[in-house]
Amino acid sequence: MHTTKEEWFDLIREEYLHNFISNGGAAVKFCVSIDDAGLDGMLPLLRKTSEDEGYVLALVDAASTKIHMVDKLFHEVARQIDWDGLSRAFVKEFFTQNGYQLSEHDEYFNLQNIAKINNRTEIFFRRELRSWLEEVIFRDFEMSQEFRIAMIRLCLDQLDTTGPSVFLSNAVKEWLQGELRLIATLKNALIFQKIARHNARHMLFSLAHWLRVNGKSGLVLVLDITRYLVSIRSKNANGAFFYSLPAVLDVYEMLRQFIDGTDEMGGLLIVVLAPKEFLNDDKRGLRSYDALKLRIWDEVRDRQRQNPLASLVRLANSSAE
Structure with a gap:
């Protein structure tokens, strides 16, 4: 008897x-379809389950x-993240926690208007904001240094909607x-190297932490x-890629590193979707x-019933096999 997709998602x-990942846990799960229907329907279920739980x-x-190539992996993930939305929400939370009044209109969400509404001098207000960002973000060592610097820049640029800072903010997002x-281009932002294989994995872990923040x-x-x-x-x-055998071994090694690095992760669930050849193919499979x-x-x-919470799960459209 195999586990159905619906049973596994539940x-x-x-x-x-519900609790483990959101409280800082991490896990890597492999889902293999053992019937001809493949993994059709998995993504809508994953998306609904994730959104319902706030992921x-x-x-x-x-x-x-x-x-x-883990850097290519991170770049693709970064393209799916609303960086401006996260940064703006973070800055708004700062003002709310410290009792500052904000305009109800987003077009007036900038440092000049907020300082005016709260009867503050802009130059001192800006200095206070920078100090707070340094304390809360730059000293959060759960994130890599370059990621922290990038997030500080994006947060500051949410309050400066015109001028050269906007160009720098766009460059940071292009870098991500x-x-x-x-x-x-990012010299003034104190970022001096591109995201590559040596730091992309830590950038991914930093992103998971930033989402929880x-x-x-x-x-x-x-x-x-x-x-x-x-x-x-x-x-x-x-246009789909075709992969050589060395590339197959590289992706397995990368997944192995993710498994061994779960202690370094926080708030991250990795779900690997694979066809039945993953179990049967001696040359390209597991x-x-x-x-x-x-x-x-x-x-x-x-032999009759598998453990649905195991790292490797065989999924079917029906429980009977």
């Missing part, structure tokens, strides 16, 4: 999303993103999304690795990389 909601969901498909051509429950990251199991290059791939297999394979298990 358990994930109750055992992981931000990001979907990364290997057909269009090279998941085995992997679209910045010259890193020298802003009142979200955390980040649900869905990785569809189906394309890595395709062994024959198709002429009609519609058996090709023992370091990952030894961490998720359920060697001792009930």
Whole structure:
């Protein structure tokens, strides 16, 4: 008897999303479809479950993103995040907690108007805001230094809607999304290196923490690795990537690192979607990389009923098989 998708989502909601992940936990789950229907219908269920529990969901498909390159993975996740919305909510929370009055109209949400409404001198008000951001963000060592600097810049720029700071804010978002051509553009923002393999994983962990700081429950990251199991290059791939065997091993190694790094994560649930070839293909499947297999394979298990909370779960459209 296999677990259905609906049953698995109910358990994930109750055992992981409802409390564990939102309280700073982390987990990596592998979902393998064992019937011909594949993983159709998984994404709507994931999205609804995540939104109901207050999470931000990001979907990364290997057909269009090279998941085995963790910097490309982070850039794709960053493109799905509302950075301005998070920064604005963070700054508004500061003013609210400190008893400042705000205009009901968003177009008047800038430092000059807020200082005027609260009868404050702008220059001292700006200095106070910078000190608070330094205390709350820059000293939050759950996030990497470059991520903290970037978030401070985005928060400050929510209050300066005109001038050169807007250009710098856009450059920061381009940097996060992997679209910045010259890193020298961010020299004034005190950011001196691009996001690459050496720091992208920590940037992802920082993002999950930043979401929780802003009142979200955390980040649900869905990785569809189906394309890595395709062994024959198709002429009609519609632009989808074809991956070599070394790339397959690279993505398995990256997933292994995520599993081993769960103690470093907080508020992050990674759901890996894979076809049945993941279990059966000796060349491209799980058996090709023992370091990952030894961490998720359920060697001792009930033949009649599987553990739906295991790291590796076989999902079917119906419970009978």
